[in-house]
Amino acid sequence: MFRRTGRAGGSGPAGHGGEALRLVKVSKTYGAGEGAENAVTALDDVTLSLRSGTFTAVMGPSGSGKSTLLQCAAGLDRPDSGIVMVDGEEMSGGTEAALTKFRRRRIGFVFQQYNLLPTLTVAQNTTLPLRLAGRRVNRARAQEILTQVGLGDRLGHRPEQLSGGQRQRVAIARALVTEPSVIFADEPTGALDTRSARDVLRLLQEAVRLHGRTVVMVTHDPVAASYADSVLFLADGRLTGEMTAPTADAVAERLAHLGDTTPAGV
Ligand SMILES: Nc1ncnc2c1ncn2[C@@H]1O[C@H](COP(=O)(O)OP(=O)(O)O)[C@@H](O)[C@H]1O
Ligand SMILES: [Mg+2]
Secondary structure (H helix, E strand, C coil), X not given: CCCCCXXXXXXXXXXXXXXXXXXXXXXXXXXXXXXXXXXXXXXEEEEEEEECCCEEEEECCCCCCHHHHHHHHCCCCCCCEEXXXXXXXXXXXXXXXXXXXXXXXXXXXXXXXXXXXCCCCHHHHHHHHHHHCCCCCCHHHHHHHHHHCCCCCCCCCCHHHCCHHHHHHHHHHHHHCCCCCEEXXXXXXXXXXXXXXXXXXXXXXXXXXXCCCEEEEECCCHHHHCCCCEEEEEECCEEEEEEECCCHXXXXXXXXXXXXXXXXXX
């Protein structure tokens, strides 16, 4: 199997077959315990494996468990059962502190609503993950990564001085700055106009193609999904199918069969 090497490759240890992410029988139920008649099984026995250096879209109807899948895979939430492995290392299990440390080293996350800190500059927002991980914060690094996302001249700006698309590009720079193995993005283009969305999708694609990252992106939009190498379809907390080399038309067609007839972003 093709394996990327050097700086551009995943930062993980050798010997796991180029696999960046593995979920084994991951389940998550909300509202179990007392009043269990209200329990919702958000993830039901999900098993998947993603190779390093791939771009995967996750699609499915509202409430099908997409966000829960990302949160569990990213170590932002814990599954009730099952295993999550990043770079061949088990992430689930261990203490909260160990999980946080692992996540800061291996995982990047991009949210629909950017989640930038309003009091920090663009450069400070970008390098925050380095600071949190106790790593060297180097202004040249901020300059380099912000230039990559087209914001090399905005280092001293505050988030409120930027457009939505620019804010999301800062969020992508922040997700890239630690050179994580896997970047998760939950509806990263959901709040953006078509053109800004395209910029964001191209950056995610570049992170994969040029820098060897692994990207997993939830989206409602067949056009956004067509930027990925493959699409995983989720329904009722279960994986129901996969499409490789997706086109927007083929994805839209498949979604119709999943029963998702709501417009993008709803
Ligand atoms: N914190 C929570 N508490 C209770 N139920 C939740 C919580 N988060 C999600 N759910 C439920 O779990 C299911 C999956 O939600 P989610 O993962 O957000 O789906 P999606 O992102 O596909 O819309 C839904 O039925 C949702 O209502
Ligand atoms: Mg969601």
